[in-house]
Amino acid sequence: MPKSTFDFKSIDTDFCIYLAAVSNDPMGVKFSEHTYLVNEYEAIRIAKLCKSSKKEVRFIFASSCSVYGSLGDNAKVETDKVQPITDYAKSKINAELGLEKIAGDNLKVICLRFATACGASRSTRLDLVLNDFVITALTTGKIEILSNGMPWRPFINIKDMAVSMKYCLNAPLEKPYQVYNVGSKDFTFRIKELAECISKLINAKISIADKNPKDSRSYTVDFTRFETWFEDKWPLYLLEDTVEELTNFYSKTIKKYGKNHFNDFRNSSQYIRLKMLQEKNSNPNIKLFVF
Numbered sequence: 137m138p139k140s141t142f143d144f145k146s147i148d149t150d151f152c153i154y155l156a157a158v159s160n161d162p163m164g165v166k167f168s169e170h171t172y173l174v175n176e177y178e179a180i181r182i183a184k185l186c187k188s189s190k191k192e193v194r195f196i197f198a199s200s201c202s203v204y205g206s207l208g209d210n211a212k213v214e215t216d217k218v219q220p221i222t223d224y225a226k227s228k229i230n231a232e233l234g235l236e237k238i239a240g241d242n243l244k245v246i247c248l249r250f251a252t253a254c255g256a257s258r259s260t261r262l263d264l265v266l267n268d269f270v271i272t273a274l275t276t277g278k279i280e281i282l283s284n285g286m287p288w289r290p291f292i293n294i295k296d297m298a299v300s301m302k303y304c305l306n307a308p309l310e311k312p313y314q315v316y317n318v319g320s321k322d323f324t325f326r327i328k329e330l331a332e333c334i335s336k337l338i339n340a341k342i343s344i345a346d347k348n349p350k351d352s353r354s355y356t357v358d359f360t361r362f363e364t365w366f367e368d369k370w371p372l373y374l375l376e377d378t379v380e381e382l383t384n385f386y387s388k389t390i391k392k393y394g395k396n397h398f399n400d401f402r403n404s405s406q407y408i409r410l411k412m413l414q415e416k417n418s419n420p421n422i423k424l425f426v427f
Contacts, residue, residue, distance in 0.1 A: 147185040151305050153196045154179050160263060161202075161353075163410045164223035175227035180234040187243040195235065196304045198297075199249045201290055201317060203229040204355040209288065211358040214249070214315045221353055232315065239313035246304045250297055251290035251319030251357065254378055256385035262407040266291055269331055270382040273340035275395040281344045285328030287354035290319040293373035293381075303366060316362040320371045324356055330375075337379050 156178065158164060158171040179197060186193040204212045205219035220226040232247045239245040254266035262268055269279045300318050325333065331342050363370055373381070389397070398407075405412040406423075 147182065147193075148189050149186065149193060150191075151194045151196070152182065152186050153198070153301050154182065155198050157198065158224070158227075159409065161222040161224050162263070163413065164227070166410060167413060168223045171223045172227045172230070175224070176231040176234065179231045180238070183235055183243065183245065184238055187238060187240070190242060192242045192244065194244045194246065194305060196301055197231060197235055197245065197247045198301070199228045199232055199247045199315075200225060201249045201251050201319065201355065201357050202353065203232075203249060204357065206352045206354055209356055211321070211356045212317070213358045214317055214361055236313045241312065243312065244309055245313045246309070247313075247315045248297075248300060248304070248318045249315065249357075251292040251317075251323070253294055253297065254291050254382075255294040255373070256381050257294060260385070260407075261409065262401050263409060265289070265327065266330065266334075266378065267382060268402075269334045270338065270379055271386055271398055271401070273334055273338040274383065274386055274390060275398045277340050279331045279335055279340050279342045281327055281331055281342065283327060283345065283351040285326065285331065285344050287327055287351045288324065288356045289327060289330070290321075290324040290355075290357050290359075291330075291375070291378075292319045292323065292371065293378050296371045296373055299368075299372065300362070300366070303368075307365065307367075316365065317357045317359050318362050319357060319359050320363075320374065321359060323371065323374050325375075327351075333375055334379055337376065338383065 157175050158167055164171040183195045183197075186195055201212075202222070202225040203218040203220045204216070205221040205225060218229050220229050235245045235247065252265065253261075254264050260267065262271055273279050297318070328342075328344070334340070335342050401407045403411060405415045
């Protein structure tokens with residue numbers, strides 16, 4: 137296993153939100169050892185350091201609904217069987233299990249199984265399916281579906297992810313270890329349906345790569361437990377809100393640099409984390425594009 141780059145020897149804090157991750161399935165394939173190191177091993181190690189401080193610490197772990205893998209169309213609750221397919225998903229559920237073992241009186245653990253992320257940020261990710269669909273619709277007038285379009289996905293805007301993590305800092309807890317699915321039924325679509333909705337909002341044509349291998353990752357999720365626990369409006373952003381946000385956000389960059397700036401972005405280290413990691417060894421100065 138690669139050597140850890142986190143050199144913490146002790147942690148004195150009231151809260152720890154663990155966001156560090158090799159953060160999607162293609163990166164997990166190419167960087168399997170690093171995926172388990174960062175997503176699982178280091179998460180548990182840092183939680184143990186928090187626990188050793190001898191005062192009560194809340195540890196919030198950013199997990200993923202992808203742990204449900206391919207379990208049919210019935211919406212999954214937190215106590216249902218999981219079926220992680222990829223190294224990314226396996227590392228997340230392994231971390232959850234490890235954190236459950238060490239949770240106790242002075243370490244309160246909250247695992248948030250997030251839906252698929254989307255939304256605008258200055259170091260935006262274009263390897264997220266909704267973000268991908270919006271940028272291609274705006275720059276080419278087309279949306280390319282790279283599978284048969286039938287897998288189910290729940291989505292969540294990154295602003296709602298932030299709100300949910302902030303809530304965990306002071307929310308009431310019944311047990312020292314809690315797991316919540318975080319997303320919304322109203323923001324859950326088949327990939328084909330997602331593309332159709334975006335195409336209507338942005339006026340783009342859709343192409344489906346039927347000959348590509350079927351995506352086995354397909355799951356719907358029940359978010360009732362989190363929605364009942366959360367004490368405010370939920371969610372703040374759904375599909376139309378997020379598409380409008382991304383359209384306004386990307387349009388500024390398109391206006392400044394032109395549509396050609398995004399030509400072949402899926403092979404660009406500026407926008408795709410996997411490409412950046414692959415090229416980092418030969419060029420350590422490679423950086424993600426900042427909007």
